[in-house]
Amino acid sequence: MNQPASAYFLEERHDPNETHTLSVLVQNEPGVLARVIGLFSGRGYNIESLTVSETESQKHLSRVTIVTTGTPMVIEQIKHQLDRMIPVYSVVDMTLSGRSIERELAMVKVRGTGNHRVEALRLADAFRARVIDATIESFVFEITGNSAKINQFIDLMRPLGLVEVSRTGVAAIGRGPEGM
């Protein structure tokens, strides 16, 4: 094993990375989002997407949805590290449960005239995107779906005059009658 001079064991791990969506129920108090984000930056975990909003204002509960990548061991760590934070009620791995719905909303601005404009509108229709703003040379589409669908739509809009995109990030919920 060839490692440079170090007081640490420099190992490389080669486990494959997985992508997981975590739903985290937290007490909505000052600094709680900073705690969650600080955990990820401090421990070197990835955040692919993060959404947060209060979901039960009476109980001051917020729901954070995080899409993260890592080896299975790291994903397990992330869940435990989140769970042991004082204001965290529960952490559910939506990917492991296998029975969850994930949705994202994007607003996509496209600028163009003539054929490009017609084609953009046709594709939007096929993707069930709605026009929420229009000028004679532009549209803003609203599209909802899983991230893959949105990525695909954005890719298709690119040659047709894509100007900019605003995405909410992923929200997730389990199927069936039970809550988390």
Add this chain to the structure above:
Amino acid sequence: MKDKSHDPNQMTGAAMIVRALIDHGVQHLFGYPGGAVLPIYDEIFQQSEVEHILVRHEQGAGHAAEGYARSTGKPGVVLVTSGPGATNMVTALTDALMDSIPLVCITGQVPTHLIGNDAFQECDTVGITRPCTKHNWLVRNVNDLAKVLHEAFYVATSGRPGPVVVDVPKDVQFAVGTYHPPRKSDVHVSYSPRVKGDAAQIRKAVALLASAKRPVIYTGGGVINSGREASKLLREFVEVTGFPITSTLMGLGAYPASGKNWLGMLGMHGTYEANMTMHDCDVMLCVGARFDDRITGRTDAFSPGSKKIHIDIDPSSINKNIRVDVPIIGDCGNVLGDLLQVFKAEAKRPDIKAWWQQIAQWRARNSLSYRKNNDIILPQYAIQRLFEATRGKDTYITTEVGQHQMWAAQFYGFEEPHRWMTSGGLGTMGYGLPAAVGVQVAHPDSLVIDIAGDASVQMTIQEMSTAVQYELPIKIFILNNQYMGMVRQWQQLLHGNRLSHSYTEALPDFVKLAEAYGCVGLQVLKPADLDGAIKEMIAIKRPVLFDCRVAALENCFPMIPSGKAHNEMLLPEEATDAATASAFAGGKALV
């Protein structure tokens, strides 16, 4: 409006803080005043239930509180001012977080209307301390203060203990509000650490242990944190099973060093027998330890043939570095109790005679041996003599960080828990002296010794002044090798013997320094004078600084080199230049 002037629970925020300390049974707090905490200091002045110990640097208050906490099992309490007071606490908070020490730190803050304005002595205390506390709070309303203070004590001391910070703006300290004594509803409903282990997992563990041919018990600081009962149960469990036992740096004393099943400490500077036993075992029972990188060596070669049982109160400690087969989440003492009960009822102690014979062979390698010297004091010898001189006495040991710390762990035999205070996780030079101050405050009649290094001790040396002020007869036993020995050792092993800035030139005259502070200074140069001087030190009922001049170039062995496994230890008699070079091959070592 109702007349509240006679309601005894109506009081200022500052008064609430002192009241809450009293309600939580706090007898001592360590602190340093400043503008943002003056209302609290004013309250402290007007009462006599809580004694305040004035340190000389806020970091010292933090470490003193850590020493206090570790030696008593009670939380350590700190009070510091805003801005620099709070930032000076960061090292101690991080240290306490890494070693799971319960601390409640109250910081003053600028008045709420000035927060965010870069006011004088303002800093974002909750932002700065968020990653180095178990939890923290900024209290903006005096009527939230009682609840937060009570929750702070609960969070610090329950589950896996740790430091917490309560940041209180000055206007909240002046404001009048309603106090209430501690009650259950003060705690976040989202926080409920698990104490009892899962019964099915405990059965699985017992079955595994009963079938073991080459078992080992590997314990850590969690056993100490769990309380004295856990150590008692651990001892009984060892007795009942007859298994060999080793421990991390943090766990020393849970099982007595004189016990016949004791293998010594494990890990980077652990004994050969402890590390070989870990490597070759078939069943490992890990209790309240966390498979830290100083323990495991190379993780892919760590105890490759064993089934692993892991008891820990913190689920995030499980499967973090090493995959285990039977995780049990719960308090060490609680789970040990259940484990013992089920083992006694359902299992028979396995025959492990052959395993003990193997261990005896490893022990015979005598991995802590060193060559004797009649002219210069060897540091190992100094610790051994200190141990002999204090054996059977009511002694507490703290340390700084470096070679002396490892030698203390190797050569000082701990018989009881809560007697050994060292900075394990963070490795904070400057920990030991203020920690000794804290220990002595808690145990005024005991013998409290900081085993120190010449470099480390200078990081918080001003706390000698605290020791003098409060008549705390701590002993600062410096293994003075005139080097940052541990840094030099790594430079010798890994950086071609280029001793870059690890030599401490212009060391102070420690004896004169001690005298300047009003302590007693002693110096010893020769092995022949050592015993007498130690005896003298112990007899002096005042703080003593003991300058023990030791061999400058001695290194700490045995050792697991970087990137190596437990069975690739470097033993002292093998640590010739050539062997060392090849052990560290791949590095730029000794080329």
